[in-house]
Amino acid sequence: MSQTAESVNGTGPLMAMPTMSGGWPLLGHLPGFLKDPVSLLTRGWNDEGDLFRFKIGLSNFALFTGPEAHDFYFRAAQDELSAKACYQFTVPIFGKGVAYDVAPEVMAEQLGFLFPALRESSMRKYAKIMNQEACLYADSLDEEGQIDLPSVLNEITVRIASHSLIGKEVRHEASSEFAAAYHELQNGINVLGFFFPNVPIAAHRSRDRARQQITEIFSRIMDRRRREGSSEQDFMQTLMEARYKDGRALTDDEISGLLITVLFAGQHTSAILGTWTILELMRDADYLARVREETEELYSETGCVDLANLKQQNTLEYAIREGERLHPPLILLVRKVLKPMAYNGYEIPVGTLAMVSPAVSHRLEHVFADPERFNPDRYAPPAREDKQHHYTLIGFGGGKHRCMGKAFAILQLKVILAVLFDRFDFSFDSSFPLPNYRSWVTGPVEPCRINYKRRSRPAILKTEAA
């Protein structure tokens, strides 16, 4: 699949990758990277092209940019470009024996257990849960006031995730206990932990306590379901019924670990993409009017959100896709090079940390027309800019580690945005927020307060029990 150093050597000598200028002694490009990684790497692409190297401290990095380079990156075998080698900091969070703690084939088998939970019949049920949670939250707000938008999206997506992924028991009976432990576990992600995940500091001790607590909550629920012989339509039940190829059932700890994995992968990322898309729609009144018109046309008769109608909300979906393009929540994906590789005649040495950056690649002028502009119509026929190549939009990754929850994420964002824009008008007092590169998921600098006011006409989307 990918060229090895030897095979390319046969056709001519390999060249060293171009190096981005401006590195400091010892620190390399660390200062610029900490300040604004996207501007730094965009400069690298402008100066050096689709593949270049740079240094952060003693580590060597390489950035692959543009659809062809993404294709090479995402097609590489796992023993060439390894995600597992880079994501070891997740092991104390997700748990031993799951995800990046096990061989890539076992991780793939474990994540594969979740596919039945993403089937159409389940998605139909989640759509109802998403609508119920979004409406209940919206109905709890005053007539008008101020909200911190990322916190609101965070709250709604935690409720949806705990209800549909883990089950109604967590949502209704252990809601605050679970939310507190989940919050503590999220706080366990820090820069030190990236390099030394097990170093005994206070943040890591409370991270480990929180994980234990979450496992206990999940085990309690699983015990009860087994005792009572009850069966639900959620991710937890799907994992309880799954079997490895050798017929073995998953242990409670493995089930908890996989549920924590999907929660971490999907909850905060969805909240952040929802936040950015709302912010962009707030400053594009014409497009927002079309989004609202679409909602009115689809739901004015029944007021009931359902999967069939959600699938027809293309105007809204294009806005979310444009949010993904301009503000990908994960701005960098990383793999470690385990075998010598070559791309376009350049040698990529073992040990290099190979990256793609959705944030850099989504603003390439030769791929997207007028790339700085929020223009959801670029996805509608006839333009279909994202269809020119299968790796133009990479906000949900690609290849073997591509996001398995993309359809779930888009569905929930459609529901949340449809409900919020159906009920409220939003406005800023300040200018459009800047990205906060200090967080592992890139949202706006917080607090990100906006004004809301209930719309004068009655809401179209009804609050229904799921």
Ligand code: HEM
């Ligand atoms: C807007 C929301 C989301 C964004 C932007 C997003 C983005 C991504 C990206 C970029 C990757 C690839 C990471 C890499 O290559 O290193 C990924 C992987 C993953 N995502 Fe998502 N995701 C979102 C929502 C979700 C949801 C809702 C779920 C689950 C229901 C989910 C589950 C996963 C899992 C399990 C993986 C790991 C797949 C693997 O490594 O094989 N994600 N996601």
